[in-house]
Amino acid sequence: MIDNDRIIKVNIEEEMKSSYIDYSMSVIVSRALPDVRDGFKPVHRRILYAMNELGVNANKPYKKSARIVGEVLGKYHPHGDSSVYFAMVRLAQSWSMRYMMVDGQGNFGSVDGDSPAAMRYTECRLQKIAEEMLVDIDKNTVNFQPNFDESLQEPTVLPTRIPNLLVNGASGIAVGMATNMPPHNLSEIIDATIAYIDNNEITIDELIKYVKAPDFPTGGIIYGYAGVREAFETGRGRIVIRSKVEIEAEANGREKIVVTEIPYMVNKAELIKAIADMVEDKKIEGISNINDESDREGMRIVVDIKRDANSNVVLNKLFKYSALQSSFSVNNIALVHGRPRTLSLKQLITYFVEHRHEVVVRRTQFELAEAEKRAHILEGLIIASDNIDEVIAIIRGSKTPDEARTSLMERFSLSEIQSRAIVEMRLRQLTGLEQDKLHAEYKDIQALIADLKDILENKEHRMRIIVDELTEIKNKYGDERRTQIVYASEEFNPEDFYSDDEMIITISHLGYIKRTPLSEFRAQNRGGVGSKGSDSRDEDFIESIYPASMHNYMLFFTQKGRCYWLKVYEIPEGTKNSKGRAIQNLLNIESDDKVNAFIRIKQLDDPEFTQSHYLVFCTKQGVIKKTSLEAYSRPRSNGVNAITIREDDEVIQVRLTDGKSEVVMANRNGRAIRFNETKVREMGRTATGVRGMALDDDDDAVVGMVCIKDPANETVLVVSEKGYGKRTLLDEVDENGNVEAVYRVTNRGGKGVKTMNISEKTGKLVTIKNVTDDNDLMIINKSGITIRVKMADIRVMGRATQGVRLINLDKRNDEIASVCKVQSEPDEEIPAEPIELNEEINQSTQEESN
Secondary structure (H helix, E strand, O other): OOOHHHOOOOOHHHHHHHHHHHHHHHHHHHHHOOEOOOOOOHHHHHHHHHHHHHOOOOOOOOEEHHHHHHHHHHHOOOOOHHHHHHHHHHHOOOOOOOOOOEEEEOOOOOOOOOOOOOOOOOEEEEOHHHHOOOOOOOOOOOOEEEOOOOOOEEEOOOOOOOOHHHHHOEEEEOOOOEEEEOOOOHHHHHHHHHHHHHOOOOOHHHHOOOOOOOOOOOOOEEEOOHHHHHHHHHOEEEEEEEOEEEEEEOOOOOEEEEEEEOOOOOOHHHHHHHHHHHHHOOOOOOEEEEEEOOEOOEOOEEEEEOOOOOHHHHHHHHHHHOOOEEEEEEEOEEEEOOEEEEOOHHHHHHHHHHHHHHHHHHHHHHHHHHHHHHHHHHHHHHHHHHOHHHHHHHHHHOOOHHHHHHHHHHHHOOOHHHHHHHHOOOHHHHOHHHHHHHHHHHHHHHHHHHHHHHHHHOHHHHHHHHHHHHHHHHHHHOOOOOOEEEOOOOOOOHHHHOOOOEEEEEEEOOOEEEEEEHHHOOEEOOOOOOEEOOOOOOOOOEEEEEEEEOOOEEEEEEOOOEEEEEEHHHOOEOOOOOOOEEHHHOOOOOOOOOEEEEEEEOOOOOHHHHHHOEEEEEEOOOEEEEEEHHHHOOOOOOOEEOOOOOOOOOEEEEEEEOOOOEEEEEEOOOEEEEEEHHHOOEOOOOOOOEEOOOOOOOOOOEEEEEEEOOOOOOEEEEEEOOOEEEEEEOEEEOOOOOEEEOOOEOOOOOOOEEOOOOOOOOOOEEEEEEEOOOEEEEEEEOOOEEEEEEHHHOOEOOOOOOOEEOOOOOOOOOOEEEEEEEEOOHHHEOOOOOOOHHHHHHHHHHHHHO
16 A cells, blocks of 8 residues: 555646756757857767867877767767767768868768768767867866766866857757757858957948858858848848759750759758659659769759750749758757847857857966966975075985975975975986076966966957957868858749740630740741631631730730730740630639730839830720820739720720820721821820721721831731731832822821722721831631731732732631731741641641540
8 A cells, every 4th residue: 555645746737837847948958959159069069078088189090980979978978879970970061061070981971861871880080170169178168067977077068269159050959949050151250250359339230241141061052132131130030042053055055954052951862853753743844854963073963954945944943843942041049048049140259259258268267377386386496496405405314205395395485385396306407407497487487477467357368369369260260152142132033934935925706815936836928828826616716916025014905995914924825726715714804895905015113114105095986095104004903994985885906105106097998097196195094085087887997006106117007808918108208309198197087098999809907007027927817727928028009009919718718817917037938838728627627626
């Protein structure tokens, strides 16, 4: 039966709380967090101290790692042997430590995450720089404490000459807190520390001039500076690190991305595997192969780029989706007087200087005490040497050493220490040369004592010593930065993932949109049959095409007068034959509305550009409106009202102008009106506009509008339903150099003049464009057939003619749906390749069935 008197009842809640707090503090103080003074956790401190005690110094032979681990376990660190061994291994890894503390021989792992060999196979010794952390440890510079079984003493901190916490960083997970401190460059940290000693009021901004940023052992590039500054100022921040890469071109024209440095703490083998998996899963496209060509000369990861891919785009995707770019979350928590604190750069330097100052004081006190002891002995030896005959007689006449010491103390008023030294003095010290040495040594000791007392009395003297020692460390071990800094870069810009390639934006009658590379369309001669441009439904056909580059803004204007914004790269890419995606899925367009006009803008955030340019609207009923582009320069996801439209009207064209263009509007009946843009006053974004052209009858409608900046070099192109078209000059110059208007300039609101001789053979007018010889014409008919015609092949003719056949529609009983001009590619002219009608229809049917 249990004796009730031995049972102590406690509150379990209080017991759990106090026990957990004790455990937490043990982990925080004695395991996971580094000391701000020497930057070490207990295990690292014990490893270096044990190696120093064993005499495994940089100039001594290597010792088996197992021998050192056993020493640490048996004397100072009663935990698992693997915890000690792996801590020691990390101190010997060049990719983990900016300045290695242990010199390892054998397999100590790799940057690929390979495990080190067993401790019985590897050997190690201290690095020279590690010895600098242990200098003067035997001069009472730091406190010692009993080891776990109180059989030995171990240091509570090392008297380091190196600001190790800043130089090598630290990481550890405690209970309720964690530390993650980046390494820095030794030379920069020492320069900053000296600057702090010279001026204790120095600001962090001034310290940043010395310590540019963390300096990681694996190099890389710090991408953006905001996180660095925040970490220096507050002790917390996020630093983005990019791999160091180069794009190399091969002889065959293909490119490859070569990675020579990766971010800190990234596993190279896992990085390569992750990239390969993303390529296989189609998350990253454009990569044909990836190889690890690293050797003893250095790291080299080679990513082969496909011939049709853009290496910069692939690289940016690798940065976003793989560990080629990673972040280091700074959390500067360290133990200050046994308590965890979050520290700024200046505080870390301050506490190191305080520690060094204490070490110098305690070392000086120790050396002073030793010097005074020696001086005391020398004083006795000098007295003895001055009275050597009498001293010898006293010693010879004494029966025992104790009697001799007592007699000497009484005769010459010596201390016990002095008399003991005289009795133990060797005969060779009786020579004249040795006596001179005694006097010289005593003189030097007196000078040393004076100097040591001055050090203790004068703080400036102590600080000069700290600076001199730091300078010596910098000269011995300082090196160049490994990690580069890119100051002006922060988060990813979406444009980084898309090269600024030329595209063709295609929109169908039912509102399907896509972007297709311009290179997919081949140039053909005038009169060719064309090539298949898009697969579309039976009731659908391509209605509008527009050239743009990937980084352009596309402004979409609907027939109801709404304006929407998209970047070209936000438009889904499709092949020449694909259908595209419904605009309603990209823009918040009403179900009974549709996009009728588009504007390509390079930048909307340039006030000088937006305030000096205008959007000119043209409606089906002949209304025209001019509004500053600045009114449309603030994209909104739900769009804005761009123009107020009457019930029976709709927007058909929007043009970007500089306010000085010649405006030409054309209607279905082949008439056109020309007037200067200045005739249209600027209006607000929601205004209705004014009459631009009078229509012939109720069946008539405006088919388009052009705004011409250079009438002398641009021509007016009109195209009819049945595939006829022609180019006409705005103005002609006669033999005498007089300019005569082909399209006479009138006021807006008139009916205009004939621009094409409309007949049953030509059909009604479908479009009007302003073109030059540098343009190509892309024509799409309602069955989806495309042809690209060089504008130089279409001759300039009179205003009232019916034009020439641009596309052969006789076999198809078809009509032209849309016409677009693009930049010409003079070197890519390909002869027409006629396709039989039956062959084209069969091909189309087969593709649709698939």
